[in-house]
Amino acid sequence: WELGKIEIGVGTLVTTNQRVEGAINPSVKNLAKWIRNTQPNIHVDETPWPVKGVKEWLWVFTNPDFCLFHAGDTRSRNELIAVLGSEYSGVLSSDDLSVYNGYVVKAQQKCLAHLRRHFKRLLKLPGQHNRAIGQAFLDLIDEAFSHYRDWQLTKNELSYRTWVEEFKNEIEKKLKQYWNQAGYEAGKLLRSKTRKSSSMVVFFRQPPSSS
Numbered sequence: 692w693e694l695g696k697i698e699i700g701v702g703t704l705v706t707t708n709q710r711v712e713g714a715i716n717p718s719v720k721n722l723a724k725w726i727r728n729t730q731p732n733i734h735v736d737e738t739p740w741p742v743k744g745v746k747e748w749l750w751v752f753t754n755p756d757f758c759l760f761h762a763g764d765t766r767s768r769n770e771l772i773a774v775l776g777s778e779y780s781g782v783l784s785s786d787d788l789s790v791y792n793g794y795v796v797k798a799q800q801k802c803l804a805h806l807r808r809h810f811k812r813l814l815k816l817p818g819q820h821n822r823a824i825g826q827a828f829l830d831l832i833d834e835a836f837s838h839y840r841d842w843q844l845t846k847n848e849l850s851y852r853t854w855v856e857e858f859k860n861e862i863e864k865k866l867k868q869y870w871n872q873a874g875y876e877a878g879k880l881l882r883s884k885t886r887k888s889s890s891m892v893v894f895f896r897q898p899p900s901s902s
Contacts, residue, residue: 722759723774726752732782737766782893800893807832809880818874827865839894855895
């Protein structure tokens with residue numbers, strides 16, 4: 692009798708979940724379509740999500756105007772395509788996961804917080820110049836955060852653009868200064884970020900309000 696009650700309860704719960712899913716699914720699809728067609732920038736991330744002991748992935752697509760969650764079986768590009776389609780005409784902000792690299796977009800902005808984490812790790816690695824290199828680029832990233840936040844508060848476009856030009860020169864200066872001094876780990880990091888430099892500083896070229 693007790694087992695029968697449990698089975699009935701589980702069946703009712705499953706049926707309820709199916710009804711809820713059926714009710715909200717059209718709205719979710721409409722939101723995804725609206726995002727693809729109207730939004731100039733999107734932040735995307737994914738995180739492990741255990742479901743009944745099975746490792747699933749919870750994806751999030753967001754900007755200040757919306758937040759869309761997508762439950763995926765994988766961490767592959769197919770999940771990205773399921774929501775945004777085979778290409779996206781705006782600016783995509785993400786971490787450096789290979790799934791995002793090469794995806795067809797107007798531009799990609801890689802997460803500077805993740806980049807900061809890489810240079811912070813460099814501080815703890817043995818190597819003659821690792822600490823100096825790590826600290827130099829940590830300071831640059833923190834400066835970028837600070838000035839972008841100031842722009843958001845003041846909306847002073849001229850001041851922001853003046854800083855951008857000075858900041859780009861400072862980045863080039865630091866790269867030249869440390870390029871030949873970098874050991875294996877620091878050199879690998881600098882080479883990787885140099886190859887992907889165009890996706891690290893999209894917020895320089897795009898109007899701040901849309902990046």
